[in-house]
Amino acid sequence: MIEVRDLHKSFGETEVLKGLSTTIEEKEVVCVIGPSGSGKSTFLRCLNMLEDITSGQVIIDGYDLTDSKTDINLVRSEVGMVFQHFNLFPHMTVLENIILAPQKVRGLTKGEAEKNALPLLGKVGLKDKAQAYPDSLSGGQKQRVAIARALAMNPKVMLFDEPTSALDPELVGEVLGVMKDLAQEGMTMVVVTHEMGFAKEVGDRVFFIDEGIFVEEGPPEQIFDNPQNERTQGFLSKVL
Amino acid sequence: MYVFTTTNNYIQILPDLWIGFLYTLLITIVGVLIGFVLGALFGLMRISKNKVIYGIATVYIEIVRGTPLLVQIFFIYYGLSDLTGINLDKLTASILAIAANAGAYIAEIVRGAIQSVEKGQMEAGRSLGLSSRQTMRYIIWPQALRRMIPPLGNQFIISLKDTSLFSAIAVTDIMYQGRQYASSTFAYFESYLMVGVFYLIITIPSMLILRQYERRFERE
Ligand SMILES: Nc1ncnc2c1ncn2[C@@H]1O[C@H](COP(=O)(O)OP(=O)(O)O)[C@@H](O)[C@H]1O
């Protein structure tokens, strides 16, 4: 589903990603952990070309993102992304947030898009908030709307960049709950997170990234209970 | 001369000022509307990554902002007709001058408002598969427009007052009408007092509306 080959990313002189390679299978849930500034967000953003790739290849569902002939908007429409700070559109209601892209990108009518949106709102537990504006929602509700908005495009992959880091602790659970449901339904997911409990419970595989390199990867039991690399050990001893 | 300082002048000047009032409003409203279209265009050019497009907009804005409006109106009214042989009428020249002038200031308002929209909004739009044009149109622009309204209102008031300079080419605006009345009756005090009142009739309500909008805006 996702293939990353020797991915390098530099900002000016600084190389942030120093040759990442991996393959992520359909329905797999991959959690990416690592210290702040290690390149987790940059890696995720390269997966839908929010960052230009300096060198290497990213192939998603057969589309080579680095090929200039690839329709990047088409690929992006199949890759959902959830941001740390939600990035809801504040001038639109919850429902309008969700139906915008299906109408403008997929060409659905408003009625069709709304018909698809309502069950999604039910899924994230916000049926009664369709007409609300984002400003009136709690952080947890906003993030659930953001998830519904991404799901409205029927993505093949969902990317999450620290989706619960900006939330009050008591609101983290409701968002993780929705993500867990998604994982159980078989969504392919790449999740950058500091929620080690989630990574352990839901992740099929965990990547530990440090200074732009995948230092260690494996099933959660191995990474959390029996890390091989000393940098992984050091990081986990700090966060667990 | 003393005999002219009667309350009659306050009334007798009204028909003249009424005509001036209509001209001033016409020049300002049409000029600022065209200026908004120009401003939107040049403002968008100012955020373009294309150096040529950016450069053209920057040159335009700097020329307009770096020269007096009086020079601009003389350039458009006398200079351009000299060059092209086409004689613009005074009203058209005035509207063009306000449009070109306000356009440059509005361009900076537009640029600032667009750049004030959080970067994450563009990213969220693009990550859903919207093109950058669609994201601009449905997500960035509507949010920027709301932020533009207070400074646009300000610019309207500034442009309104600026039109008084156009009496120099004898367009029959409030200022010109007042001057004519004053010089034919020698009632300078009454004339210019009434001229001021006529400008205030537009500016004070405009400012009140603006303030109300800003207050509502802050609450949101
Ligand atoms: N747009 C950018 N320009 C320059 N440097 C950046 C940019 N984005 C990220 N970086 C740098 O790249 C490094 C990795 O950032 P990031 O991927 O956000 O880390 P993480 O998400 O793991 O905390 C950091 O040192 C950061 O300062």
Ligand SMILES: [Mg+2]
């Ligand atoms: Mg990050």
